Structures are given as C-alpha cells and as structure tokens.
Amino acid sequence: MYNPQRQYAVLVIDINLFNTFVDSFGHDEGNVLLKYFAALLKQLFQEYGVVLRQRDDIFIALLANRSREEVNHLTQQVLTLLDCYRCNKTELRLNIGWYYSDNLDVTRANELDFAVMRANQALSQVKEFLGCGAIQYTHSDESVTSLRPQFYDDYHLISQ
Numbered sequence: 785m786y787n788p789q790r791q792y793a794v795l796v797i798d799i800n801l802f803n804t805f806v807d808s809f810g811h812d813e814g815n816v817l818l819k820y821f822a823a824l825l826k827q828l829f830q831e832y833g834v835v836l837r838q839r840d841d842i843f844i845a846l847l848a849n850r851s852r853e854e855v856n857h858l859t860q861q862v863l864t865l866l867d868c869y870r871c872n873k874t875e876l877r878l879n880i881g882w883y884y885s886d887n888l889d890v891t892r893a894n895e896l897d898f899a900v901m902r903a904n905q906a907l908s909q910v911k912e913f914l915g916c917g918a919i920q921y922t923h924s925d926e927s928v929t930s931l932r933p934q935f936y937d938d939y940h941l942i943s944q
Contacts, residue, residue, distance in 0.1 A: 791884075791885075792885050793848075793884045793885075794896075794900050795844065795847070795858075795862070795882040796843075796881045796900070796903040797825070797843045797862060797878060797879070798841050798842045798843070799821065799866070799877075800876070801877075802817075805817065805876070809874075817871070821865065822835070822843065824866075825865070828862065828865070829845050833850075846890070859880055862880060863918060878918075879918070880907065881908065881909065881919055882906060883899045883900075883921045902921040903921060906920060
C-alpha cells in the first residue's frame with residue numbers, strides 16, 4: 785500500500801553534458817533523446833513512484849515504500865539506462881543525486897522541498913567531483929560506505 789509518509793526517496797537525475805550534446809547534434813536530436821530517456825524512466829519507476837521533468841535535462845523521481853537498498857539498486861539501474869543510446873558514436877552518461885528517509889512526510893510541502901534540496905545538493909557533488917555517477921545525501925550521523933573513495937562530508941557515493 786502506497787504510504788508517502790514511509791520510506792521515501794527523491795532522485796534528481798540529469799544527462800551529463802546535455803548542452804554539449806545539443807550543440808553538437810541540434811535541438812531536434814536533443815528532444816528525441818529527452819523523450820527516449822523520459823520513457824525509460826517512466827517504465828523503470830512506474831510501479832515505484834512518479835517521474836517529473838524539472839527543466840531541460842533534469843528529471844525528479846519520487847519513490848515511496850522502498851528500502852534504502854531497493855533505492856540504491858534502482859539508482860544503479862538508472863545509471864545504465866542510456867548505455868545503448870548512440871548518436872554518432874557519442875556515449876551518454878548520467879548524474880544522480882538522491883536523498884532517502886525512513887520517516888519523511890512528503891504530504892507536507894516543506895519536507896518534500898527539503899528532500900528535493902538535499903538530492904540537488906548531492907547532484908552538485910556528483911558534477912563537481914565525479915563528472916558522472918550517483919551520490920546519496922545522508923545525515924552526518926548515519927554510516928557512510930562507498931565503492932569509490934568517500935568524501936568526508938554528508939554524502940554517500942554510489943559507484944557507476
């Protein structure tokens with residue numbers, strides 16, 4: 785049963801170097817890519833939550849009733865969604881920042897805003913330190929483990 789007050793995650797997803805892709809191949813090809821990617825996200829998350837397009841190449845997935853491990857697994861699946869998409873042999877990669885809570889009440893706008901803000905902060909870390917991949921924002925009192933060297937702050941790195 786869907787309960788947005790239990791086990792909630794927000795993923796903020798963008799296509800790495802999307803503007804460079806559009807500059808190289810044009811807006812029409814950029815639109816084709818966005819529609820293709822949106823369809824893949826919708827298919828992947830249809831039974832777990834909703835996917836929204838925030839702007840340009842940024843999408844937000846809102847997931848409820850999933851454990852942290854399930855969200856981690858889904859995040860790793862998202863990282864591979866564009867592996868088969870090729871345009872003139874251009875390889876596309878993704879950036880994901882995500883936030884997870886066991887007790888977030890997203891029916892309250894301020895708590896949903898908080899989760900989106902934290903996921904965006906994690907996305908900024910991905911872009912700054914990795915170039916592509918995924919990072920989970922976590923509270924500093926939670927344990928932090930990593931498959932790559934960890935950053936000593938409030939972020940959890942998920943390998944790509």
